[in-house]
Amino acid sequence: MLNPAKWQVWQDPDGTVQLVKRLLTENIRAYIPRYILAFIFMAMVAATTAASAWIMKDVINEVFINRDKAMIYTIAGAVLVIFTLKGAATYGQAVILSRVGNSIVADLQARLFKRLTEQDQAYFDRMSLPEISIRVGTGAGSARNVIEMIVLTLGRDVLTLIGLVAVMVVQDPLMSLLAFVIMPPAVIGVSLLIRRVKVYANRQVVSNAKIGATMQETVLGIRVVKAFGMEPAMRERMAGAVAEVLRQSNKIAALTARTSPLMETLGGIAIALVIFYGGYSVVELNQDPGAFFAFITALLLAYDPARRLARLNVNLSKGVVGVRLMYELIDQEPDLQQVENAPDLRVEAGRIELRDVQFSYGEGAALKGLSLVAEGGSTTALVGASGAGKSTLFALIERFYDPQTGEIIVDGQVIKDVTLQSLRRNIAYVGQDSYLFNLSVRDNIAFGKPGASQAEIEAAARAANAHEFILELPNGYDTLVGAGGGRLSGGQRQRVAIARAMLRDAPILLLDEATSALDAESEAKIQSALETLMADRTTLVIAHRLSTVRHAHQIHVMDQGRLVESGTHDELFEHDGIYRRLCELQFQNRIEAAQ
Numbered sequence: 001m002l003n004p005a006k007w008q009v010w011q012d013p014d015g016t017v018q019l020v021k022r023l024l025t026e027n028i029r030a031y032i033p034r035y036i037l038a039f040i041f042m043a044m045v046a047a048t049t050a051a052s053a054w055i056m057k058d059v060i061n062e063v064f065i066n067r068d069k070a071m072i073y074t075i076a077g078a079v080l081v082i083f084t085l086k087g088a089a090t091y092g093q094a095v096i097l098s099r100v101g102n103s104i105v106a107d108l109q110a111r112l113f114k115r116l117t118e119q120d121q122a123y124f125d126r127m128s129l130p131e132i133s134i135r136v137g138t139g140a141g142s143a144r145n146v147i148e149m150i151v152l153t154l155g156r157d158v159l160t161l162i163g164l165v166a167v168m169v170v171q172d173p174l175m176s177l178l179a180f181v182i183m184p185p186a187v188i189g190v191s192l193l194i195r196r197v198k199v200y201a202n203r204q205v206v207s208n209a210k211i212g213a214t215m216q217e218t219v220l221g222i223r224v225v226k227a228f229g230m231e232p233a234m235r236e237r238m239a240g241a242v243a244e245v246l247r248q249s250n251k252i253a254a255l256t257a258r259t260s261p262l263m264e265t266l267g268g269i270a271i272a273l274v275i276f277y278g279g280y281s282v283v284e285l286n287q288d289p290g291a292f293f294a295f296i297t298a299l300l301l302a303y304d305p306a307r308r309l310a311r312l313n314v315n316l317s318k319g320v321v322g323v324r325l326m327y328e329l330i331d332q333e334p335d336l337q338q339v340e341n342a343p344d345l346r347v348e349a350g351r352i353e354l355r356d357v358q359f360s361y362g363e364g365a366a367l368k369g370l371s372l373v374a375e376g377g378s379t380t381a382l383v384g385a386s387g388a389g390k391s392t393l394f395a396l397i398e399r400f401y402d403p404q405t406g407e408i409i410v411d412g413q414v415i416k417d418v419t420l421q422s423l424r425r426n427i428a429y430v431g432q433d434s435y436l437f438n439l440s441v442r443d444n445i446a447f448g449k450p451g452a453s454q455a456e457i458e459a460a461a462r463a464a465n466a467h468e469f470i471l472e473l474p475n476g477y478d479t480l481v482g483a484g485g486g487r488l489s490g491g492q493r494q495r496v497a498i499a500r501a502m503l504r505d506a507p508i509l510l511l512d513e514a515t516s517a518l519d520a521e522s523e524a525k526i527q528s529a530l531e532t533l534m535a536d537r538t539t540l541v542i543a544h545r546l547s548t549v550r551h552a553h554q555i556h557v558m559d560q561g562r563l564v565e566s567g568t569h570d571e572l573f574e575h576d577g578i579y580r581r582l583c584e585l586q587f588q589n590r591i592e593a594a595q
């Protein structure tokens, strides 16, 4: 026996209906009055379409059979009115729907970007840029398409069909029945035929993300690509992804195209049945030929809306792929949560303490029960081989991640218990290659303190030894620095980053010293700028310079996520342990030079 439950046509196995329901309830509410107006226009489109079929009856009976001259003018005038009205209504409906659609896209893009900025570091570790772009960039557009598809198909098309069916039923109920027998097989047939479109549409999105990823990597790494002659390899990678998309697109096209013969054949059957029955009634039973023509016009006009309605399911399935990706981002709760009614962090001395901190990025622990203290107002150097966990420690202090166990305490307050904003407001970070945005130098420095005055910005730049070189730039403080600060030299970038941190004037400074060698003059300028910056702050520095460790009040030596030695340079050097070996390896030349 047939078990309809198995057909899946009426079911919602992948949650499409659920998703569409959510999309509508969340996004349509704000625009109800405008949708009501759009529906009035749609009803006008439907009524005028039905009227254009209805009038065929008089065209045939009055003009062609009765040869009534006066009726020619009346009917021509009526047709003009009907089509003018239809044009006006279609215009009104299109304008409203596009405007509402544009607003929905704008709302969603703002909502998506807000959500994206709320995500924590772990999310960005997991996601590639193309994946994020697809979610934020195309999600809103897909949502708009799906909403429009539903509103137009369930509004205009259904209303039009109702109007046309009414015309048909009034003309001849029995003939209507003959025309409708093909409807159930058409809907079921189309749905069954193109069920698999969903699968290919999903795969297509994945392959598109691969194209984006290859493009991004090639552009970002273009120097390496060119220097190593990797252009053919990158082209091959791209060709693979493009071929994949092509395969999916062709499969979707083939599956979708299969519906045409089905619809044409079934449509042909319906029309043949109607012509047979209608022709017989007119010829043999002397029925009204005008009614027959009105009927057949309505039937032909019903074809397009009926086809769209039959394919709504599959078009929705294709459309919701982007919507699903969008909601995955919206629904992604950041792992890092702030406790309710958390107080702000109050920094006085700026003492930082790590108590038995255990942290893993996923596999293997990056920090294994790390305990250490950075005294307020002092400089604490972190030293350790690559991979020891120094950068991870910084990330935990800024609360980009939470440790699995253990606590990080600033001036007696556990950082998990205070607001994220206040924690980060009290910390300035200067990295080896701090990111600069493609904004003016001024705006990049002002990142440290939004709304800062020109005088404050200049003072920070002077303290960072950056003011002079900035004045020499083509547009001074208004010069755009290029994406990632690419139009500045490495040393200039660092000084702008230091100026940014100066302006922030936070009591805690996290500093990742540059490993790359700069020319002596540039290095001296950066060094003196950093010394100004470090004065009177709690500074934790990932040290790469002998002078830094020598001047540090305290050095913590890390090895494989653990604290292994602590003390001053002289104490540790005497001790002849890991630190001494690290020094000999890392700072060897400089130690010799210093002696």
Ligand SMILES: Nc1ncnc2c1ncn2[C@@H]1O[C@H](COP(=O)(O)OP(=O)(O)OP(=O)(O)O)[C@@H](O)[C@H]1O
Binding pocket: 125, 361, 362, 366, 384, 385, 386, 387, 388, 389, 390, 391, 392, 393
């Ligand atoms: N985002 C990440 N996802 C997964 N593992 C990571 C991530 N960042 C770092 N790790 C791992 O955590 C460990 C500690 O890395 P971390 O960057 O903290 O070391 P480090 O001491 O700062 O090294 P370096 O001096 O080379 O910068 C390493 O084994 C590294 O592979």
